[in-house]
Amino acid sequence: MRLIAVGGSDAGISAALRARELDPTAEVTVVLADEYPNFSICGIPYYVSGEVGHWRNLAHRTLDDLCDAGLDVRVNTRAVGIDVSGRRLLVDAPDGRSELPYDALVVGTGAVPVRPPVTGLDALGPTDGVHLLHTIGDTLALTADLDSHRPSRALIVGAGYVGLEMAEGLTARGIDVVQVEALPEVLPTVDPTLGAVVREELTRHGVEVHTATTVTEVTASDGPTRLSVHATGANGQARWDVDLVLVVVGVRPDTELLVAAGATTGPRGAVSVERDMSTGLPGVWAAGDCVTTHHRLLGLTYLPLGTTAHKQGRVAGENALGGSAVYPGSLGTQVVKVFDLVIARTGLRDSEAAEAGFAPATVQSTGDDHKAYYPGAKPVTIRVIGDTATGRLLGAQLVGTLGAEIAKRVDVYATALTHEMRVADVDGLDLSYTPPLGSPWDVVQTATMAWVREHDLDRQRAALTSRRTE
Numbered sequence: 001m002r003l004i005a006v007g008g009s010d011a012g013i014s015a016a017l018r019a020r021e022l023d024p025t026a027e028v029t030v031v032l033a034d035e036y037p038n039f040s041i042c043g044i045p046y047y048v049s050g051e052v053g054h055w056r057n058l059a060h061r062t063l064d065d066l067c068d069a070g071l072d073v074r075v076n077t078r079a080v081g082i083d084v085s086g087r088r089l090l091v092d093a094p095d096g097r098s099e100l101p102y103d104a105l106v107v108g109t110g111a112v113p114v115r116p117p118v119t120g121l122d123a124l125g126p127t128d129g130v131h132l133l134h135t136i137g138d139t140l141a142l143t144a145d146l147d148s149h150r151p152s153r154a155l156i157v158g159a160g161y162v163g164l165e166m167a168e169g170l171t172a173r174g175i176d177v178v179q180v181e182a183l184p185e186v187l188p189t190v191d192p193t194l195g196a197v198v199r200e201e202l203t204r205h206g207v208e209v210h211t212a213t214t215v216t217e218v219t220a221s222d223g224p225t226r227l228s229v230h231a232t233g234a235n236g237q238a239r240w241d242v243d244l245v246l247v248v249v250g251v252r253p254d255t256e257l258l259v260a261a262g263a264t265t266g267p268r269g270a271v272s273v274e275r276d277m278s279t280g281l282p283g284v285w286a287a288g289d290c291v292t293t294h295h296r297l298l299g300l301t302y303l304p305l306g307t308t309a310h311k312q313g314r315v316a317g318e319n320a321l322g323g324s325a326v327y328p329g330s331l332g333t334q335v336v337k338v339f340d341l342v343i344a345r346t347g348l349r350d351s352e353a354a355e356a357g358f359a360p361a362t363v364q365s366t367g368d369d370h371k372a373y374y375p376g377a378k379p380v381t382i383r384v385i386g387d388t389a390t391g392r393l394l395g396a397q398l399v400g401t402l403g404a405e406i407a408k409r410v411d412v413y414a415t416a417l418t419h420e421m422r423v424a425d426v427d428g429l430d431l432s433y434t435p436p437l438g439s440p441w442d443v444v445q446t447a448t449m450a451w452v453r454e455h456d457l458d459r460q461r462a463a464l465t466s467r468r469t470e
Contacts, residue, residue: 001026003320004089004102006079006257008032009041010306011108011288013066014313015320020070023321028071029100031091035075036136037063042306044139045162048146049169055139079109082261084281104283104320107258107271108313111251111289111304116157119217121247129226129244130218133162134251142246151175151243155229157215158249159186164198164338166246167207178208178240180215180231182249189334190345190397191383193364197399201341213238218245251304253290266292268302275326277316285320287312296329296417297348297394298356303330333414335407342402344410347395347417350385359389365450367443369404371435378404382447386423391456393423396447405437412444423448424456 003019005012008030016028030037036059043058052058066073074093081090088099113132115121124130126141129149133142145151154170156163159181167177179186179202185195186202186209202209213233221228225241232238253270255263263279263286266272273279273291288309295301308330318325335344353360362385368377380400387394396413400406416426426448433440441449452460 001321002029002101002103003027003106003317004029004031004100004104005106005108005317006031006089007108007110007288008034008037008073008075009039009108009110009288010309011110011290011313011316012106013038013060014310015106015108015285015287015317016066016071017069018314018317019321022318022323024070026321029102030066030071030073031077031079031089031100032073032075033078034135034137037061037066037073037075039136040306041134041136044133044136045165045169047139048143048166049172051172055136055143058136079107079257082257082281082284084261084284087283102283105285106277106313106316106320107279107284107286107290108288108309108316109254109257109290110309112254113247114250114252116215116247116249118157118215118247120219124218124220124227124245128220130247131245132247133166145244146173146175149226149243151226153178153225153240153242154244154246155180155227155240155242157245157247159183159209159211160188160248160250161334161336163246163248164202164336166248167202168205168337168339170246171205171207175244176206176208178242179210180213180229181209181211182214184212186211187336187338187343190343190399191349191362194343194381194383194397194399197381198338198341198343201339205339210238251289253302253304255290258284258286258290266300266302270302272300275329276319276324277312277327278319285316287316294327294329296331298352303332305330305332305334307333328418331414331417333410335410337402340402341399342404342406343397343399344406345395345397346410346414347393348385349395349397353385353387353394358387358392358394360385360394361388361451361455363447363451363454365447367446368439369400369443370438374435380404380406380409380443382443384423384447384451386451386455388455391422391424391459393417393421393426393448396444409442409444412442423451424460427452 005016077093153176155178185192217230289304293303315325333346383397385395
């Protein structure tokens with residue numbers, strides 16, 4: 001059995017390792033366009049900040065580890081074509097172009113950064129102080145620029161997850177940060193109410209935040225700074241003179257290889273795959289940020305996440321050997337740390353649920369992360385989203401301080417969503433309790449109780465009355 005995995009990040013490596021795990025006799029080759037296999041892209045901001053001491057520490061596994069697992073890793077080798085009928089992969093390598101025969105192919109080409117339509121952006125690059133951040137190569141170019149030019153002021157275009165993490169990372173290096181977001185609030189994957197809390201945290205740590213503001217032009221400066229950035233916002237025109245510009249406004253699926261081979265596309269141009277990660281092309285599976293995602297509440301969507309890519313990759317690797325694995329589906333569970341604050345979400349927001357045909361309602365409540373009489377209790381704010389027609393839990397958003405176990409608490413909601421529980425059912429979960437760490441009713445449960453009191457109590461009272469009169 002000859003299996004080739006294209007892409008050396010989460011999906012490709014997960015597929016390759018799963019194949020070798022199930023069939024140690026399989027010949028598994030990984031084709032990687034650069035020389036950084038199995039690196040944690042999510043860890044980049046923490047290397048930039050200095051919290052991770054060396055960029056090599058971001059590797060989930062070293063190249064030697066992968067080779068020891070039985071993988072043939074071809075670095076600096078770019079897949080440029082697929083001969084589907086002949087089952088051959090065309091690659092460009094340092095020693096020239098060649099064809100690699102395969103019995104099964106898994107494509108995990110991932111995504112590429114979005115370049116917004118900003119005048120002058122295409123003419124500038126890392127040597128000018130303008131950076132897009134997505135790969136280890138991008139990271140090394142950025143840190144080399146930081147070390148050589150020692151910028152005193154930087155501007156970040158975008159205030160999503162990576163943009164916020166990089167605002168913290170650059171601030172940790174002593175750089176003054178300006179953050180510009182085109183949407184009305186930072187971190188637009190959560191409701192504006194919680195986004196405003198994040199913005200306050202950024203401001204508290206010295207980040208200059210501008211929302212509802214669109215960057216229109218970036219030019220080289222002839223003054224004491226390297227760059228001039230122009231923007232338009234609610235208050236009219238704006239200009240900032242900075243030493244470095246970082247553009248992090250999202251990604252788009254890298255589908256060129258698969259589309260050229262005949263694959264079809266779906267939401268946001270991602271390659272359409274079935275839940276077994278098959279592409280419709282004979283002998284070709286695909287996974288990760290280049291493909292569509294099955295969402296448990298929305299159906300087919302596009303949701304580029306590392307956690308999703310790892311799981312899809314394992315499914316693709318198993319099925320490429322002849323297995324029958326099925327990707328169970330995503331909920332979009334995410335968490336981010338911004339200075340001393342942690343924000344998380346899972347499932348749907350109110351607006352997303354309404355668009356999907358539910359009858360949603362959101363209730364916000366605040367409770368302590370542990371018993372108030374034990375020192376150090378901190379507030380946790382939670383927004384619970386439920387379906388008023390059925391009482392089903394649809395989503396949750398949480399914000400609290402670092403140390404309040406926000407990540408683990410959102411996982412409780414993610415588990416409840418996976419099992420299609422009602423909001424009221426969360427009350428009955430047997431969660432752990434000790435005064436320094438929680439309460440007899442954990443804050444995740446008091447939040448669902450608040451939703452029930454507002455949207456499900458009449459139904460419960462009616463059921464009780466009915467039983468009494470029977």
